[in-house]
Amino acid sequence: MTQSPAVRTTGRSGPVRIGERAARTLVSELARINDPKAALLVGVGPESAVLAAAIEALLPGDRLTVVPAEPLGAAALRAHVTAQGGWVADRVSVIDSLAEAKAEAAEVVIAGEVFSGTTEETRSGIEGLAKYLSNGAVLSVATIATPGRTTGAAAELARQDALYGVGADLVLRNNPPVRVYRLRFTPASPARADRLTPAHRPSSVPLTRGMHIDSNGVAAAGIALGLAALTRVARPSSKLWLLPALAAGPVAAFFRDPERDVPEDPTAVVASADGKVLSVQRLHDERFGDGEWLRVAVFLSVLDVHVNRAPVAGKVVDYFVADGGFVNAMKPDAEHNVAAYTVLDTARGTVVVAQRTGLIARRIVQRAPIGALLAKGERFGLIRFGSRTDVYLPAEAADPLVGPGDKVVGGSTVIARWR
Known part of the structure; x- marks a missing residue:
């Protein structure tokens, strides 16, 4: 046979x-x-x-x-x-x-x-x-x-x-x-990730050659339209059905998933999400190991693309969720919000991406299981509505290229460079 x-x-x-x-x-x-x-x-x-x-x-x-x-x-x-x-x-x-x-x-x-x-x-x-x-x-x-x-x-x-x-x-x-x-x-060796291009994602529905809608957006828009249909049937003389019907478009747009040109430079570290840089600082965090970390924190407003991308090529070696609150992601107290941490093993050392919830965001999606290899700029998850994404790099191995107030584009903007 x-x-x-x-x-x-x-x-x-x-x-x-x-x-x-x-x-x-x-x-x-x-x-x-x-x-x-x-x-x-x-x-x-x-x-x-x-x-x-x-x-x-x-x-x-x-x-x-x-x-x-x-x-x-x-x-x-x-x-x-x-x-x-x-x-x-x-x-x-x-x-x-x-x-x-x-x-x-x-x-x-x-x-x-x-x-x-x-x-x-x-x-x-x-x-x-x-x-x-x-x-x-x-x-x-x-x-x-x-x-x-x-x-x-x-x-x-x-x-x-x-x-x-x-x-x-x-x-x-x-x-x-x-x-x-x-x-x-x-x-698989983490070095294999350097050979990869971002994977094709069938759950993103293509609208144009360069723009997709994540499956979460399709589901959310479908729920809104279903709610509109039920309201129209239940109360045919009311205009209330227009509210969920009109909301379907903006909700789907929130989950837009554009194609991005990822820099080929092997020393480039790219933004993990679209948004505005809140802070660039050096700190210690024993959860990820000894030594000092360079952390670049980016705030995502409800108008930004919320698909998260790998800042570097690497192998997922750990993933955990830390409990906390739901403070406005722009405030310092957001440091203690609920957050999901994806730990990558790379040729340059450990790199961590933290997906933090915000005042409105209550749902983190992470699609990269432990053992998966991620190419630089590859989609690995998203956060629903306003939120914050932090990238941790070994401080002795990388130099930041952005500062507070800078706008960054996930998968394209170079936020740091390996020494």
């Missing part, structure tokens, strides 16, 4: 198709590695959207090995690859079965079909694919997100995610919706 028994193209209610959006999510780990790499794609046919996305993600030095979904499908796949032209044919090789693949050779392994079998089949399938991963490499797999559509695969992948997950995405714009998991079974 060319595929694991756990990989199925049908669920309880019929065929499962991986569309273009889900395919891009499955191959996102391949697409974000800048250096030459080897990848393994298992379980696809000539018309597979996953195969098309993987080919599109290839760089000049890459090598992609493809295993067909059907036992006798290698010939059709080879013909399809050859028809793509010499550039693709030189980088993509088709083998007859998974047994022909070189063990522990790939930096990324992608399952091209959805897992929808039993718990045992899914576990066996993951183990079978994992042995082809090199140290620190990632296995990318998908399962049906609709409850009751699998016979154990969804639950098993959720368990695997809790143990080895370095990122998961729900892709609603697929029929049926699927959840994509990225699993890493052996530790």
Whole structure:
């Protein structure tokens, strides 16, 4: 067989198709590695959207090995690859079965079909694919997100995610919706993060080429419009329904998620959020280790973009939430507000990003699990409504380039430079 028994193209209610959006999510780990790499794609046919996305993600030095979904499908796949032209044919090789693949050779392994079998089949399938991963490499797999559509695969992948997950995405714009998991079974060096570009986020809904709306904004706007519809039905003679209806647009706009040009300079530390610099100071904080820290605190008003980005490339090694109050984020007492701390291990030392709540902000979203690698400027979370974001850098290793009152743009403005 060319595929694991756990990989199925049908669920309880019929065929499962991986569309273009889900395919891009499955191959996102391949697409974000800048250096030459080897990848393994298992379980696809000539018309597979996953195969098309993987080919599109290839760089000049890459090598992609493809295993067909059907036992006798290698010939059709080879013909399809050859028809793509010499550039693709030189980088993509088709083998007859998974047994022909070189063990522990790939930096990324992608399952091209959805897992929808039993718990045992899914576990066996993951183990079978994992042995082809090199140290620190990632296995990318998908399962049906609709409850009751699998016979154990969804639950098993959720368990695997809790143990080895370095990122998961729900892709609603697929029929049926699927959840994509990225699993890493052996530790990755923080230095790998320097090779990455920011990951594609399928939960952000594109409005234009350069502007998206985060999924939180889509949900909030949907709730506002639903409230308007209910009010209109309950009180047809009243104009109260206009209030939530008119609020839907501004609420969605608050969660806007623009594309940003991240500086390529390896010595640059970028702002973690849009806003105004409140303070730049040196301090001690034993929670993050001995020594002095350089902290750049940025206030985000309700008019600023609230998506948070990694100021440097690094590996998430810790995440914790400190209890506190909800004081106006511009005031000194905001120091003791509820805050979420994401600790990054980098080639230059430890870097910490603190997401602090404010007077209105009561909800912090952090999407980077421990073990995940973040590229510089990569989205990793957001804070709902007015808030503050602090970046802690080793004081002896970085020099600040901004001061109180300066406006900064998340992912673009250089707030400090490594010495």
